Each structure stands twice: as structure tokens, then as C-alpha cells.
Amino acid sequence: MTPTLVLNVVGLTPALLGAAPNLQALAKQGAMRPLQTVLPAVTTTVQSTMLTGALPREHGIVANGWYFRDLSEVWLWRQSNRLVSGEKVWEAAKRRDPAFTCAQLFWWYNMYSSADVSITPRPMYTADGRKLPDVYTNPAALRDELQQRLGQFPLFKFWGPGANIESSRWIAHSALHVLEHQRPTLTMVYLPHLDYDLQRFGPNHPAIPAQVAEVDALCGLLIEKARRAGAHVVVLSEYGITEVSRPVHINRALRQAGWLKVRVEQAREQLDAGASDAFAVADHQLAHVYVARPELIPEVAACLRKLPGVEQVLDENGKRAAGLDHPRSGELVAVSAADSWFTYYHFLDDAHAPDFARTVDIHRKPGYDPVELLIDPRIALPKLAVATRLARKILGMRYLMDVISLDATIIKGSHGRPTDRPEDGPLFITSAPELLSEGAVPATAVKQLLLDHIFADAAGMRRAA
Numbered sequence: 172m173t174p175t176l177v178l179n180v181v182g183l184t185p186a187l188l189g190a191a192p193n194l195q196a197l198a199k200q201g202a203m204r205p206l207q208t209v210l211p212a213v214t215t216t217v218q219s220t221m222l223t224g225a226l227p228r229e230h231g232i233v234a235n236g237w238y239f240r241d242l243s244e245v246w247l248w249r250q251s252n253r254l255v256s257g258e259k260v261w262e263a264a265k266r267r268d269p270a271f272t273c274a275q276l277f278w279w280y281n282m283y284s285s286a287d288v289s290i291t292p293r294p295m296y297t298a299d300g301r302k303l304p305d306v307y308t309n310p311a312a313l314r315d316e317l318q319q320r321l322g323q324f325p326l327f328k329f330w331g332p333g334a335n336i337e338s339s340r341w342i343a344h345s346a347l348h349v350l351e352h353q354r355p356t357l358t359m360v361y362l363p364h365l366d367y368d369l370q371r372f373g374p375n376h377p378a379i380p381a382q383v384a385e386v387d388a389l390c391g392l393l394i395e396k397a398r399r400a401g402a403h404v405v406v407l408s409e410y411g412i413t414e415v416s417r418p419v420h421i422n423r424a425l426r427q428a429g430w431l432k433v434r435v436e437q438a439r440e441q442l443d444a445g446a447s448d449a450f451a452v453a454d455h456q457l458a459h460v461y462v463a464r465p466e467l468i469p470e471v472a473a474c475l476r477k478l479p480g481v482e483q484v485l486d487e488n489g490k491r492a493a494g495l496d497h498p499r500s501g502e503l504v505a506v507s508a509a510d511s512w513f514t515y516y517h518f519l520d521d522a523h524a525p526d527f528a529r530t531v532d533i534h535r536k537p538g539y540d541p542v543e544l545l546i547d548p549r550i551a552l553p554k555l556a557v558a559t560r561l562a563r564k565i566l567g568m569r570y571l572m573d574v575i576s577l578d579a580t581i582i583k584g585s586h587g588r589p590t591d592r593p594e595d596g597p598l599f600i601t602s603a604p605e606l607l608s609e610g611a612v613p614a615t616a617v618k619q620l621l622l623d624h625i626f627a628d629a630a631g632m633r634r635a636a
Contacts, residue, residue, distance in 0.1 A: 173270060174402035175624045176350075176358050178390055179218070179278065180545065182365035183383075183587075185594045187374070190383035193391035194600065195404055202403075202604035206597040207611040209504070210493045211457035211587045212410035215279045217322045217597075217614055221407070222278075223257035224618035226494030230257045231318065232280070234454040235539060236498045238461045241447030244453050245537040250291060250307075252284035259462065260618045261286050261357060265623055270356075271625070274349050277342050277361035282307055282333040286462035288353050288356050290317070290345055294326055302326075317345050331531040332341050332546045332574065336385045339364040343389040360393065362386055369412040370541045373583035374595070398602075403624040408597040410586040415512050418579035419480035421505060422452045422517040428474055430467070432519055439578060453513035453538035456587030459501030460484075468502050475503065480511035482588070512585035515540060521577045529573035540575075541585070566625075587628045603627065 180194070183435055185205065188195045209227065211234055219225075219232040227233045232255055235245025250451045252259075274288035275281050280289035280436035286309070308314040318324065321344055329338035338363045346360045364386040368378055373385035378425035390406065395403050417423035422442070425431040426482050433440040444450055444461070449471045450459040460475065461469050468486070475484045483489065485504040490496040494505055507513055515538025518524045531543045546553040553574065590596040599612040599620075607624050 172271060172625050173203040173627045174354075174356055174397070174400055174511065175357075175405065175621065176393060176397040177360065177405045177407065177621065178393060178403050179359065179404055180365065180386060180390065180632055181214070181359045181361070181363045182196050182369045182410070182412050183598060184374075184411040184596060185408070186411075187365075187379070187383050188598075190380035191387035192384075193394060196403060197394060197602060198600045201600060201602040202600055202607045203600045204356060204607060204609075205593040205611040206599045206617075207541060208410055208597050209614050209615045210495065210589065211454060212589055212597075213457070213587055214409060215457055217409035218279055219255050221409075221617035222259050223255065224260075225257045226276070226615065227500075227556070228491075228497045230324050231256050231497055231499055232435070233454065233497050233500045234457060234459060235496055236443060236452060236454065236583055237459055239503070240461075243545050245442070245444055246534075247452075247454075247539065248384050248533050248537070250280060250282040250293070251283060252280045255280050258619050259285070260503050263618070264357065264622060267622075267626065272353070272355045274353060275359050276345075276346050276349065278359055278364075279361075284309075288313070288349055288355060290342075290349075292324065292326060292329055317348060320348065321345060324461050330533065331502045334363075334367045334544060336364050336382075336389075339386055339389055343393060345520055347396055350393075350400070354400075357621065360390060364389075365557045366412070370582060370584045371544050373414045374412055375414060376583070392605055395434060396578055402510040403627065404602040405621065405624060406598075406600040411590045411596040412584040412586045413463060413590055413595055414511060414583060415510050415585040416580075416583070417480050417511040418582065419478060419507055419511050420515045420516050420579075421460075421475070421478065421481075421513050421514060422472065422598060423473070423519060425449050425451060425460075426517060426519065428471075430471065433517060435523075438523065439525050440518045441485055441525055444537065448519070451515075452501070454587065455539055455541075455585050456512050458505040458507075458513045458538075460503040460505055462502040464500075472503055474488045475505050478533075480508050482506050482508040482511075484551045507585075507590065509591055512541075512582065512587070514538070516577070516579070524577060526571060526573070528577060531575060541582045542576055542579055545576065545581055546574050548578075548581065549576070550574060585596045604611045
């Protein structure tokens with residue numbers, strides 16, 4: 172077996188490689204191909220496809236979250252690996268050679284997986300409402316070992332207005348520690364840094380090259396470590412982030428049509444999914460639309476197709492063609508135009524928005540909210556506003572970190588639909604060009620390609636035969 176390091180550099184595209192000298196050198200010395208992603212091109216769906224070699228209809232991860240019909244609740248960003256059906260790449264490798272080991276570092280659905288080593292964000296939620304930074308690891312002792320060595324995991328630099336290179340730096344150094352001490356056969360590392368400013372400002376903003384260079388420097392450390400160990404190196408990404416200028420308030424349209432219902436709590440409107448005839452779980456440029464009564468489906472589809480910013484509305488045949496015909500999917504799936512993305516907003520008046528709408532709260536919002544990456548630009552002294560709220564927390568007072576805007580137009584980059592140009596989409600780079608065929612790499616082919624890298628000699632013999 173050949174040790175293999177896989178770096179998942181989120182948002183990396185061929186168009187951005189010019190600002191990444193380490194990754195560009197790897198591509199020139201090895202090989203690079205466009206990666207043909209799946210619909211939706213979002214984190215958990217693409218990762219599950221790459222790791223199982225299956226489409227969403229088979230592995231079941233139809234988006235970053237969905238409507239759990241039996242609970243009548245929308246849940247996003249769950250963490251159990253048992254939600255993902257199908258044989259994972261590390262299971263296939265271990266079946267082939269029991270001596271194989273795998274470290275899965277910060278890829279999603281990383282709790283209770285069958286990987287030998289895993290690390291994933293896992294905050295502590297205390298009874299008084301606090302959220303404390305922490306990680307979950309397997310083996311369990313690795314958690315204290317890493318935090319004693321690297322400090323507390325910077326959770327609030329991993330997502331939210333403070334998200335920056337610090338979280339990717341912590342992840343990279345945790346990977347260096349695992350490579351040194353656990354020496355896995357396959358090491359998979361998730362580096363999220365580019366996700367932040369690409370969504371905040373869009374890929375053409377002048378700040379982006381510096382952000383690419385920052386994550387490239389971390390990749391350089393990991394690539395050098397892998398090379399010294401005689402390992403193959405694979406760098407890939409899940410999607411490309413492209414410029415957007417139009418948020419599509421899909422749930423407001425469904426509410427105005429009379430299908431979406433809300434429940435009023437202390438003058439604030441909560442989505443009442445179980446009582447609604449139709450509502451959407453928005454996830455970047457895709458939205459699963461759940462329709463309670465079959466006879467309403469054509470009418471709801473017609474309504475959505477008229478909505479500015481909606482490019483496609485997939486019915487059963489459309490879902491089947493996209494590989495999204497799974498029971499977790501909505502009865503309809505809406506795909507936005509290239510310059511657009513979907514908000515979760517179900518409230519018509521910001522004064523009636525739920526209290527969590529102005530906070531970073533990925534588990535309570537019934538849809539993805541990229542606006543959490545920015546402090547409300549209307550706050551004159553944002554650092555003072557945050558410090559004041561934190562002071563209340565330290566003093567044991569009730570507080571609400573309500574610093575997030577409800578103006579969705581401030582988001583300038585999004586993803587979810589396959590990009591129109593390959594240079595704006597995801598990529599696959601390898602240090603072993605002999606293992607890579609010509610043409611784009613389908614996301615469903617990544618699992619087998621990783622196995623080929625691990626069992627390189629056998630792969631070469633098979634091709635020669």
C-alpha cells in the first residue's frame with residue numbers, strides 16, 4: 172500500500188490556482204483535471220458522493236440538511252456517519268487489506284464512522300445556553316492531546332463573522348500531528364478557509380488572491396510532510412463559488428401563495444413545517460420543496476417556475492435524471508439561476524423574524540444562511556457591539572449575539588448548481604499522473620481513484636492488463 176494524503180481545499184478552482192504556488196507546482200509536476208460535481212454541489216452531498224462512489228439517490232445525503240418528515244422538523248448539519256448509506260472508501264480499502272488505516276479529519280458526517288481516526292467540530296452546549304468550542308475525536312484521548320498541543324479548537328473562526336485562516340491552520344496542524352504519530356494509510360483533511368471570503372465578497376474581489384495564498388501555505392506544509400513519507404498527494408475540491416447578486420426568497424413566495432404556515436411566538440414568526448402545504452429547505456443555490464398534498468405539486472411547481480432567479484424546478488423525472496430521487500428529497504427541487512441563491516426567510520416583515528435570525532445558529536434556522544459570515548453593516552461599531560454582548564455573557568447575564576443582518580443582498584458568492592465554465596468549478600490534482608485518465612473526473616469516480624492511489628501497484632497492473 173502507498174500512503175495517500177487527500178486535501179479537500181474548499182472552493183478551489185482552476186481559475187484560482189495562479190495565487191497558489193504550492194498547489195500549482197503540484198499540478199504541474201503531477202496532473203490536474205476538472206472535477207465533475209453532482210447536484211447539489213454542496214459540502215455534505217459532494218463529500219458523500221466522493222467517499223461512497225454513489226449518487227445521492229443511493230447514499231441519501233440530498234443536501235446539507237432536509238425535512239425529517241416523521242419528526243416534522245428541518246435539521247441541517249447533523250454529524251452521524253450513519254446517515255450516509257453505502258460502503259465508504261476506507262471500508263473498501265480495509266476489506267482489501269486489513270492492515271489499512273484511515274484518518275478522516277474534519278470531513279463531514281465524521282462522528283461514529285468506521286474510520287480509524289477522526290476529528291470533527293463538536294461544541295459543548297451547556298444548560299445556561301452557552302456554546303463552548305470543542306472537538307469530537309476517535310480515539311477519544313486524541314481530543315485532549317490535540318488541544319493541549321494546539322490550544323482550544325477555534326470554533327468561532329470556523330464559522331460566523333470571525334471565520335478566517337485560524338481554523339484551517341488548527342486543522343492543518345492537527346493533521347501534521349496525526350501524520351506523525353498515527354501514520355494512517357489514507358489521511359483526508361478538510362480545509363475550509365476559501366469558503367468564507369468567496370461567499371462574503373465573490374471570487375473576483377481583490378482580497379481573494381491573498382486568501383488563496385494563505386491556505387496554499389498550509390497545503391505546502393502538508394504536501395512536504397507527505398512527500399517525506401513517500402506518500403501520494405491528492406488535492407480536490409467540492410464546488411466552485413461564483414458571483415451572485417440576487418437572493419431568491421422562495422419561502423416568502425410560498426407563504427404569499429398561502430401554502431407556507433407560520434406559528435407566532437412572542438410576536439415572532441416560526442416556520443410551522445408540519446402545518447404547511449408547501450415550504451422550502453434552502454441550501455445555497457438549491458432548495459428542496461416539500462409539498463404535503465400530491466394534488467398541489469403541479470400548482471406549486473408552476474408558481475416556482477415564475478419566480479425570478481429560479482432556473483429549474485425538478486419534478487420526479489427531473490430528480491431521477493439528477494440522481495436526487497431519494498425519499499429525503501422534496502417533492503420538487505428548485506435550482507437557482509447562476510447569479511442567484513435561495514434564502515430560508517419565511518417572514519415577510521423583518522420585525523417579526525425569529526430571534527435566532529440575527530444570530531449565528533446553524534441548527535435552528537430552517538435553511539442555510541450565508542449572511543452569518545458577516546456582521547450587520549448597519550452596526551456602527553461592530554467590535555464594541557460584540558464586546559458588549561460578550562461582557563453580558565461573562566457576567567452571567569442573558570444575552571443575544573444579534574449581530575447578523577437580514578439583508579441577503581450583501582452575499583456576493585454562492586454555489587450549489589454546477590458551474591457554467593469548468594475553470595470556475597472544482598478540480599482534482601494528483602502527484603501520480605499515471606493514475607489519472609484524460610477528461611473530467613466525475614465525483615462518483617473519486618472513491619475508486621483514491622483506492623488506485625493506495626493500491627498503486629495493483630492499479631497499474633490492472634491498467635497494463
